[in-house]
Amino acid sequence: MPTVSRTVLIVGGGIAGLTTAHGLAESAASGDSPIQCTLVEAAPRLGGKILTEQVGGFVIEGGPDSFLSQKPWGMELCRRLGLADRVIGTNQDRRKTYVYAKKRLEPLPEGLALGVPTRLGPFLRSGLLSWKGKLRLGAELVIPRRRERGDESLGAFFRRRLGNEALE
Structure with missing residues (x-):
């Protein structure tokens, strides 16, 4: 055949x-x-969206700068592509992520798992969102399900569920 x-x-x-x-x-x-x-x-x-540049001895990521190494398929793909030796693990002594917001670098609060706060204290003390934004984010627990059928963009979904400030 x-x-x-x-x-x-x-x-x-x-x-x-x-x-x-x-x-x-x-x-x-x-x-x-x-x-x-x-x-x-x-x-x-x-x-x-992935772009990596070397500027003045620093690695600058323009887009996603990481993947969850706990997920085996990401590292397996790196091995198959011959890139495993170029993967840079997280330096545990400097394991901090910052977001440029309000014209300054704001540290993401500890206990954030994929953008979701898992510890209330660090999230409440964080300067990343205003108190109004934090309250709006917390209101997600009581926001009813969307009644309209049809597609909804991710931006519209997050704005509706979490508020404008959390989306931005």
């Missing part, structure tokens, strides 16, 4: 598109079946 060649068009050269192209190339190389893969990207460079 003849092997059927597959043709795939990947739209977008961000992390999802590049990972898809790499996975298809691995699949084709393993002999599963021939794959003709074309990736198209509107921007002048690949990578999407």
